[in-house]
Amino acid sequence: MWAFVLKRTLIALSVALTISVLCFSLLQLSGDLALSIGGPEATAEQVEQIRVEYGLDRPVVQQFTTWLWGAVQLDFGRSYYYQSEVMDLVVERLPVTMTLGILALAIALGVSIPLGVVAALKRGSWIDRAAMTIAVTGQAMPNFWFGLTLIIVFAVKLQWFPAAGSDSWQGFVLPAIALGYYATPAMMRLTRSGMLEVLEADYIRTARAKGLRTGTVIFKHALRNAVIPVVALAAVELGFMLGGSVVIETVFSLRGLGQLAWNAISRNDYPVVQAIVLIIALFYIVLTLLADILNAVLDPRLRAR
């Protein structure tokens, strides 16, 4: 078990290192940084001064190690546009994105697991068909368009929720739905197929042969085993949601990491972009690692490895 965790952690660390190299290359590709920082009005002397000040005159490898050393200490340098520490910007925006992501995941799990279980139990019934229809149609809707439609219907027409902003919890409802529904079909299908497979397992027959009540058979014996792959998927989906927040936060004008990223991209503010890509990648890595560990906790057979 510990060897497994250690091995996974080492892989995670090296993946993180690779991604930080890629992020740094992104910075280098963005052209002459000193020119970008100085802005269009800067004179050649000022640009040269900036170059020295930011250490841009040093060899690339040295710049990378400096940057990486900073990144390890959670210091990603200064934003060109906001003229403040990147980390301060990130820390300020992170809670919004995390709230959004966790809410979206909760919605996705809350819909997909019960629906998947019922669809599997009542296979071929109208509920099953309705669930499968939701799954197929859900996967075909672009999430920015779904978000805009939610705004038109629930914010403009019905005025149940605000169209934008993250000042109150109501502001999170629509974006969380728009972000969460996209993960729902995959998790619902996985729950359904997992339940179908598990319900045919020998140990379910054993449980029924013991005279256990239907509820005990379904929830204690079947769901517990069917849900194991869903947990792993949920962690991965949360990672995707943090990445996808760039779209939803833009649509709903939420002051989160995604919106910061989009603003930074459109303003060529690369230290910020670089930091956010790395942070979201790190989240994903940590989440998949957690999912593996959680799987091992849920499935005793994996613990031996």
Next chain:
Amino acid sequence: MAQILSPQVASEQHLVAHWQSRLFRSTLNNRSLAIGLLIIASLGIVALLAPWLAPHDPYLQNTANRMVPPFWHDTGSWTHPLGTDRLGRDYLSRLIYGTRISLFIGLVVALISGLIGTTMGVLAGYFGGRVDAVVSYLLTTRLAMPVVLVALAMASLIGGSMLTVTLLLGLLLWDRFAVVARSATQQLRDAEYVQAAQALGCPLPYILLREVLPNIAGALIVVATLEVANAILLEATLSFLGMGVQPPSPSWGLMIAEGKTYMFFQPWVITIPGCALFVLVLAINLLGDGLRDLSAPGGRNE
């Protein structure tokens, strides 16, 4: 010991478990396959015949005729069945030409990413060991990168255009191909006909292309449909955020972005291109579901 061997080894329990689901599924999925194919074929024809089908020039601006609503509105007219946009361009014509962009990007992206992913997956699955370790590592790294964010950042660096979007997505979306090709090849590696080919001394490219590839093609085609759909949605997303296909091209995502300001009063400006995207992606997904069940009959309905 008398081991009674029956030639009719149809185990009763097996029969019980599978008869109904199979019957139900095959009819259901043949239907979804048929519907999916029908829609895709019609949209393909629309894309090919766009110049003849479109009632107007999709780029022609007419400031006198801006924001005309579609025909079902009181003020709508049949001159512009789906109305006009803020620059007075015919919405239906733009929609028809937009089909070309979505289909082109979807297909080319799936082709590029399929080539990359399949090559990596087959090599990893066939050789295992160190090759597999390297591919798995690349795969993990790729999966950890947020696609939308990276694509946005790169597109803004290089400058958004149809070509950039296609190349970027092609270089980013190979992960599922690699995963599927790898596990399918791993299963094939020990198959008798592959070992027979090895024993006969067939050259490696022959084994990979003639023995392995045809047998994993079914699974790869299913992935390809998924990736076409995925690429179309991502192109729309990038264009919507302004980093994808650039104006005045009639990309559906861009049409939604351009209509965003007017959506509160005239929702059809985003509803129409949104529905077009939805129908196309739905059709591709239906096709994929149908194909999946054809290639794995009686398999898991996941």
Next chain:
Amino acid sequence: MSNLSTAEHSAATSSPLLTVKQLRVDLPVAKGTLHAVRGIDFHVERGEMLCLVGESGCGKSMTSLALMGLLPRKAQVNANCLNFDGVDLLTVSERERSNLRGARMAMIFQEPMTALNPAYTLGNQLCEALRRHQRVSRKAAHDRALYLLERVGISAAEERMRQYPHQLSGGLRQRVMIAMALMCEPDLIIADEPTTALDVTIQAQILHLLRDLQQEFGTAIIFITHDLGVVARIADRVAVMYAGEVIETASAKALFQAPSHPYTQGLLRCIPTPGKTLPGSRLQAIQGVVPSLVEKVNGCAFCNRCDQADERCHTTPPLHAVADGHLSRCHYAQQLAKPAPLNAQEEPL
């Protein structure tokens, strides 16, 4: 039918634990209806070991699942009588049925590797059966499980209780399954090929154990198997099934001494006998194939494979009583019942 009633009358000193009359199981399949069990009769006395023998597909597993009420919902179960110790299993509600399951009738399955839930400890799975049916404390259930684990020959039982199924070998898991079946002291245990998936040495141990436990606890066991070698070792009585029918029932002794159905005789000829079957000689096999049970079977189901079949065999044979408690579904049962010719036929080719 008159044969049946006389046979039953003589066998019954008190009422049997389980009486099955004309049990039929039909399953809808793609091509029509599979008549998996086609009207079988048998009974189980208290505390006896009845072996249900037959090849795969003959309906023996279907019979056991029908008795337990574990068949899928689309399966149709009909019978003239399905009586378990005074309870009519045909009309009993699903709720009462589940009160019987595990408590008064328990089941041991063929595949010990997959029959236990991988997510829970053995202790958990053992105790839940008891606590479902009886109001006992956690401690009492634990003690009972511990006692039974020790009784079925598992060492370090206390430690095993905390382990998960994957940490045990197949033989050990089957012992756990047996302990689990015994948790509520059932009157009847149905063991569906419990030793088939195990190594030969483990198989012998498990057979011994079942035989011992049956005698110690006075539990009746329906032992389902395709292996006549196993039958010879443990059975009190035997019912031979073929193509969804019971074609011969007898005490184990009578069956092996005087098999009265060509199919049973054929099966016995397939067994190599130490000292008699020469090394390298071919074992006999029964020629032909089992009739499809999707269509209606006319006449004797075995007639297409029987070398003694004639015109008469195209009519359905009734159950003939060849001796006290020995029934055979063959028109020529009386002639076949003479034990002498069998040994002659058993000579190696």
